[in-house]
Amino acid sequence: xxxxxxxxxxxxxxxxxxxxxxxxxxxxxxxxxxxxxxxxxxxxxxxxxxxxxxxxxxxxxxxxxxxxxxxxxxxxxxxxxxxxxxxxxxxxxxxxxxxxxxxxxxxxxxxxxxxxxxxxxxxxxxxxxxxxxxxxxxxxxxxxxxxxxxx
Amino acid sequence: xxxxxxxxxxxxxxxxxxxxxxxxxxxxxxxxxxxxxxxxxxxxxxxxxxxxxxxxxxxxxxxxxxxxxxxxxxxxxxxxxxxxxxxxxxxxxxxxxxxxxxxxxxxxxxxxxxxxxxxxxxxxxxxxxxxxxxxxxxxxxxxxxxxxxxx
DNA sequence: AATATTATCTTAGCAACTAAGATATTTTCT
DNA sequence: AGAAAATATCTTAGTTGCTAAGATAATATT
Numbered sequence: 001x002x003x004x005x006x007x008x009x010x011x012x013x014x015x016x017x018x019x020x021x022x023x024x025x026x027x028x029x030x031x032x033x034x035x036x037x038x039x040x041x042x043x044x045x046x047x048x049x050x051x052x053x054x055x056x057x058x059x060x061x062x063x064x065x066x067x068x069x070x071x072x073x074x075x076x077x078x079x080x081x082x083x084x085x086x087x088x089x090x091x092x093x094x095x096x097x098x099x100x101x102x103x104x105x106x107x108x109x110x111x112x113x114x115x116x117x118x119x120x121x122x123x124x125x126x127x128x129x130x131x132x133x134x135x136x137x138x139x140x141x142x143x144x145x146x147x148x149x150x151x
Numbered sequence: 152x153x154x155x156x157x158x159x160x161x162x163x164x165x166x167x168x169x170x171x172x173x174x175x176x177x178x179x180x181x182x183x184x185x186x187x188x189x190x191x192x193x194x195x196x197x198x199x200x201x202x203x204x205x206x207x208x209x210x211x212x213x214x215x216x217x218x219x220x221x222x223x224x225x226x227x228x229x230x231x232x233x234x235x236x237x238x239x240x241x242x243x244x245x246x247x248x249x250x251x252x253x254x255x256x257x258x259x260x261x262x263x264x265x266x267x268x269x270x271x272x273x274x275x276x277x278x279x280x281x282x283x284x285x286x287x288x289x290x291x292x293x294x295x296x297x298x299x300x301x302x
Numbered sequence: 303a304a305t306a307t308t309a310t311c312t313t314a315g316c317a318a319c320t321a322a323g324a325t326a327t328t329t330t331c332t
Numbered sequence: 333a334g335a336a337a338a339t340a341t342c343t344t345a346g347t348t349g350c351t352a353a354g355a356t357a358a359t360a361t362t
Contacts, residue, residue, distance in 0.1 A: 006270045009278060012285045013266070016292075017175070020168035021190070023292045026299040034318085039172070053340060065319055067342055072318095089327045089340040111295045115164070118287050119157045126280050127160060129273070133281050134163045136269050141167075141174045144262045148177040185349085204309060213351055218311055220349090240309045240358045 013137065027107045032076075040069060041078060041104075044095045051084065052091045078103070164288065178258045183227075191220060192229060192255075195246045202235065203242045229254070 021035075028038035040059055044050070050058075056066045070093055073079040078100050084090035119127065172186075179189035191210055195201070201209075207217045221244055224230040229251050235241035270278065 002275065005275065005278060006267050009270050009282060009285070010263070010266050012282060012289070016285050016289055017168060017171035018190075018193075019289050019292045019296070021172060023296045023299075024168070026296045030299050036318090039169075042169070051340080052342095056341095062320055063341060064321080064343075068318065087328070087340080091341065107299070110298075111291065112161070114291045114294075115161050115288070116157050118284070118291065119160050122280070122284070124153065124156065127156060129277050129280055130284050131160055131163060133269070133273070134160070134167050137266070138163070138167050138170050140262065140265045140269065141170045143265075145170070145174045145177045147261075148174075148181050148258070187349090202309080203311095207310095214310060215312075215352080216350055223349095238309080238359070242310065 023111070027104070030107050031103050037069065037072060041073065041095075041100060044073075044079065044093065045097065045100055049092055049094045052093060055093060174262070178255070181258050182254050188220065188223060192224065192246075192251060195224075195230065195244065196248065196251055200243055200245045203244060206244060 024038060025035040028035045031038065033041065040055070043058065044055070047058075052063065052066050052070060055061075055069075056063050059066070059069075061069065070079060070081065070091075073093075074081060076099075077096060079093050079095050082092045082094050084092050119130075122130065175189060176186040179186045182189065184192065191206070194209065195206070198209075203214065203217050203221060206212075206220075207214050210217070210220075212220065221230060221232065221242075224244075225232060227250075228247060230244050230246050233243045233245050235243050273281065
């Protein structure tokens with residue numbers, strides 16, 4: 001077993017994560033968002049509409065901070081507030097997918113094209129290897145995060 | 152060409168980045184650091200000692216913000232300030248590797264073990280594939296970031 | 303030797319966060 | 333049903349960490 005190689009891949013993985021944060025922040029700035037706002041906007045986009053409380057739990061922000069977050073997004077017409085029909089205390093945050101896409105897609109376009117080209121340069125057997133690595137790596141990070149947040 | 156598979160890997164890559172940010176922040180909290188402080192501490196650890204100005208350039212923070220950053224680290228005995236011998240205006244930030252390790256290693260230990268185990272579960276041919284993917288993916292992200300920061 | 307430049311620090315002001323409490327609505331208990 | 337408790341979000345006061353601009357101290361230039 002080549003320990004140097006293993007360590008090198010681990011380091012590469014770390015660099016990959018770090019570089020992705022940098023890119024994420026650069027895109028945020030161009031979109032007129034802070035790094036954290038960009039992160040949570042992606043969250044809303046991925047998960048779809050949710051209540052303010054759910055967003056608070058998912059992000060770890062206090063409810064007050066979430067109020068401010070939604071205010072900023074609403075001012076930019078990226079989401080809108082809607083009272084839940086079954087419980088009028090609840091505020092449903094409805095992402096305006098079209099506006100969000102208009103804002104972000106142009107900034108991601110080139111990156112996306114290049115990434116897909118990179119992936120396509122591998123055989124499907126090779127892609128499966130990369131996929132299985134990612135799947136397990138993600139699993140490990142989630143385990144680690146959950147353990148830390150519990151303790 | 153299987154476009155669905157390509158898109159899936161791209162999504163997986165995105166999830167990988169996102170999850171790593173979550174873990175990074177969870178570790179920061181446990182260490183009594185903010186997410187950004189953790190990031191820049193890792194930076195110092197990786198690059199070794201540097202002047203305050205270099206850290207400002209590398210992080211994109213203003214010199215004032217760097218002063219505050221070093222103050223927080225120094226209070227925790229994670230770095231110390233040292234005037235440069237050749238130019239006494241310069242402040243060299245010397246990381247206290249031992250203290251930083253004492254703080255962070257226990258939090259990363261399990262993650263590291265699991266990661267290395269995961270990597271070791273692949274053949275060296277497979278590892279080379281993963282490596283080449285990472286190398287190019289990192290390159291693409293750096294290109295994208297640089298373009299955005301220039302424009 | 304005087305002036306300009308450079309490296310860091312300080313200060314004032316701002317944005318976004320937390321903690322605690324206010325408000326409005328719903329649920330539970332008699 | 334009506335009072336009390338619980339819940340979901342918002343508001344407010346105070347804190348933190350950031351930027352921009354200017355202060356301070358050391359070095360380089362003319």
